[in-house]
Amino acid sequence: MAVVQVSPAATTLTALGQTRQLSAVAKDAAGNPMSGFTITWTSSKQSVAKIDDSGLVTAVGNGDAEITAAAASVPGRAQVVVRQQIARLMFVSQPSDALAGEAITPAITAELQDPGGHRVTDAAVPVTLALGANPGSATLAGTRTVTSSGGVATFNDVWLDKVASGYTLTGVAADLPPANSTAFAVAPGPVQLAFLTQPGTVEGQVPFDPVIQVRAREDRFGNLVTDAPVTLTLAVSPSGETLHGSTRVTAVNGVVTFGSLSLAQPGEGFVLEATSGAATPARSAEFSVRLTLVQLSAGAEYTCGVTVVAFAYCWGANVAGQLGDGATDQRVIPTPVGGSLTFVRVSASAQDTCGVTTDNAAYCWGANAEGELGNGTLAQRFSPTAVVGGLRFVDVSVGGLHSCGLTTDHAAYCWGGNAKGQVGDGTTTARFTPTRVTGTLSFAQVSTGTYHTCGVTTDGMAYCWGTNANGELGDGTLADRLTPTRVQGNLIFVHVSAGDGYSCGLTAGNEGYCWGFNGAGQLGDGTTQQRLEPTPVAGGLSFAQLSAWYAHACGVTTGGAAYCWGYNDYGRLGDGTTDQHLQPAPVSGSLTFVAVSTGFAHTCGVTTARTAYCWGWNASGQVGDGTTAQRLLPTRVVQ
Template sequence: GNTPLFRTQDTLTVRGPAADTGAIVLRVPLTYVGPGVDAASLTIAPALTSAVAADTVRLGALVKDAGGGILSDVPIVWETEDSAAATVDTDGLVTVGRAVDRTATIVARVAFKDISAEATFAVRPASIELTPAADTAESVGDTLRLTAVALGADDRSVTGATYQWASLDAGVVALVQDAGETVQVVSRGAGSGRVTVTAGGLSDTATIQVTQVVTSVSVSPAADTATVGASFTLTGTAKDARNSEVAGATFTWASSDANVVKVTVADASGNAAAGSTVTVQAAGVGTAKVSATSGGKKGEATITVTPVPFPLAQVSVGDYHTCGLNAEGDAYCWGDNQAGQLGNNSTTNSLLPVAVAGGLKFKSISAGSLHTCAHLEGGAAYCWGDNRFGQLGIGTTTNSLVPAAVSGGIAFSVISAGGLHTCGVTTGKQAYCWGLNYFGQLGIGSADSTKFATPQRVAGAQAFEFISAGGAHTCALTGQPGAAYCWGIGSEGELGTGDLGSQTCGVEPTRRSCDTAPVAVTGGRSYTAISAGGAHSCAVTDTAEPLCWGYNAYGQLGDNTTTNNSSPVQLSGPRLGVKSIDAGTIHTCVVTLTVGTETTGTTAYCWGRNNSGQLGDGSIADRRAPVAVPAVQFQTVATGGAHSCGTDLNSQALCWGQNEKGQLGNGTTIRSLTPALVAKP
């Protein structure tokens, strides 16, 4: 009952039974006369160039006859050449595959004629998704991972996509590779960087913020030394976790002590750009830390400010003050000034050298316990400071805050200020002393009067060339070289006579052994220098050997014991050739000789009490034998209560030890265990 469809020239074969002869075969040519018999062309619509993966597309077949007329109800056969790229059902519904970047071909045929058409199209993704869409790098050099996914129409991933990557901001982020589903990017600099990925004509963009979090700050130079008044520069550098410099970082600068170091910055807020320099001024002696802070991180530079060197021809050390002369003879003093011993018409302590009032040009100067004396080139002597016992020699017991002329018009070639007395040698080699005489330290043959306010002639017929006033005793030389004599208190053996003295001085409970007139130091040696200390004495023989005698509780005799000795003893250790020697209250220092000359100073050695660093060896350990004062070559050295001073080969003054009154002259009250420059006023 249905009309069969055949091709126009098919043959129908009919087979039927026969009773006697077998099968009967009948072949009949057939001609199709149904819809589309006049088909001349076939076109697929719509025309496709691309289709989205995992999508469906309805295709139709347009059949026309030779005259261009559209034929309807023409049976069409649909086929695909690559089922992985796309499939098609009998009604022309195309299901696009999940493999992109490939070509699909759909073929439509007229069912009963050799007429066909093809639809060829590219399979593309519906979209590209880049993850993460945004990310952050906190350091230059950080590596981040980006992944691209091609999606089909069902928002599921598809296969076969070819990805091409690019950085739109190469100064911020750079690609490690530019192909593949997943790539690595590396941060190059602070800012916002964009990375794009392209596949199948589609693209997506991820944004990378390179913030460069500051993890460390440094200041260069990290340590520096400058003299007071000098200006120099510091540079702050901020770095991230990968040690890359953070460009554009800002800093807040500060000094731990503006009295030592002042920081000058570019603006009022205290900020300066990274890499730029900030001006730092050395304001005062000491050590300060200059800090630069950025992003909550801080770096520091340690700045040590030293004084401007102060050249002096000589220095002399008292209990808590120091004085010196420059090459022109101008006098300067510093430290304790309770009795006016600085001579600047005040009683205010000074941490820096102050000029002695009056403008006098002195030849030599000597600092005692609380007073100071000096003499002019012509011999006139002046003293200032404490005068309770007449130690200024001005005829009264009134303190003087400025240099006052010593009474008598005597011309001195040497003057020495001691504990509470003063002595001098005239140009005629006569010795005079004045001040307290409680223990016979004036050498006038008696201790009847406790004080003399004018110079008193030392008893005896000796002609002296040099004299040194100590705590409560005095020593002198008849020449340089010459014989040594001492007088005054001798209870600790400080007179060097082999005994403690032939007399008794004072009143109980302070009655002590003494000699009230010069007595010869035992041993009969010839000496070139002598120094009376607190309760010990030292001298240098004409063979440059140092010897000491007297009180030795702290090893100030240098013989590696703490036993007192009333006779000169040699120093422990290698023999030192000594140019000069100075005995302090309870320590001693020398300057050794340079081989071949006696005019150039060299190494200083000290020994004895060291509780304040007065030995200058970098420690506070007492020394029973000489230890070298490091790093400085000296011309002269002087000792006092608990500090020492000297001049180096450039005539620069240095001091070390106790400094509570400013007696080191470096602008501070901080003790120094090694030589520190005296500041220029």
């Protein structure tokens, strides 16, 4: 045998998997076929072409391969070339449903294939996407023409702008039939948010009026979005507060209405933010939360008040829970008292607070060292707790370690510490629940001091009881009294204020009188002499209201001017100095007041414009201006 002849000697395959039958014949030197020999087939590159024992060659990958047919160690050879031809374009990753304006994900891929349906991996051909079926008259945006890499064209960022179902895409490459995708749908994109109503200045704990409405009707292409859920939060909250009420609401016909939103703490520069999924957030205009305080009570190192809508707020020291917010953290601006109660007035003292609600119930909170909260226990309370007994109160006053209240039928009840008879029940036994003051007197008003109590009857008589070590009962003696004792002088009073070792009263003729301890000039008579009976406050002023507590007293004249007298450390008298005054000194600032309230070393007042001011000691934030800086002049409470 001289040679092995392979036919065909050269062949080209254009698709992977394509086959071609080769044959081989053994010949002698004269070229005559010879038989009886076994032909063995081999390929030089199995990755390009493989061949079986019958001589059937199969294309595996692009390239060149040499096929050898051997008989009795004599080889015959043929050349095989595999060159894929691009025959068609096919979508491999079909478009999925998408949102208007957002890239279709996962990315759409189209594959260049040979006649056998195999990817042409070395193809680098521009492929263009276009809309086929276009039920929404949409525009196809993004990168619509890409050059294939490895035989695949990948479209990462194409999107449509109109909502519809039944869209298809068409892929086009030169000299190839177009490829058509499966159908897909486009839903509305992120809704466009806009405030239809802007928040104005709102009262603390009162729902926004008008209600906040946010437009959530269309995406940025005008596609209708009628039921988007929208969440409202505070983008800017000067007080660190969060919104109260339903803050996540679903749109109805493209409008979201937030009907129950409120904020409790005062401040300026609040901003609302509306969000909905991936939508661009919308922000409101800046707005303020105000408190219209109509009643104030200054305590030892804290202050409480009631707003025009009957919500109670407190600020300052809180070690015993006297602010009633459920915590013991100091607060430097008004903080709402917990419990959702509505109050007509509150009374602050050392570390206890009480208030009367709009339905005539009494609640107390704080230290409760001697039962002064009136709930039958000595347990400290950090939020309002009902005074037991079912009595209907119109007024309540908290003293050093006892409290008293006036019922709707003009009866006086007291409870708490009673070591000096300040409860007025004829004993010195502490009372943990309301105990009626002895006698049949009909009271119009009561006021608790540190260890004594005073009241005015419905016929204008002043009575006091409890300790009398400094003549604070005004009966001309220094003897303690366990039951109400009439104040001397035959004066007709409309109001009394019991302080620390002294008392003051306002007569029907608008005259101020004080009696008791006078070491700091707190009686306002121009001296420091103790007085056992009512003594006129110097200056001939016509008062509309008086307030006494630790070592200073204040009053408001019938013309709305505030005056203070007595000790003046920390600037509690509000005249811009720390100088003691033995008779009334005008509070600086030319403000017109309705009422003032004296605390341990600070004073607060409400003006005719319903604005609250405080001055004096402020180490615990009791002035309520957001700082702990001492104030010698009236300073506006954050409200």
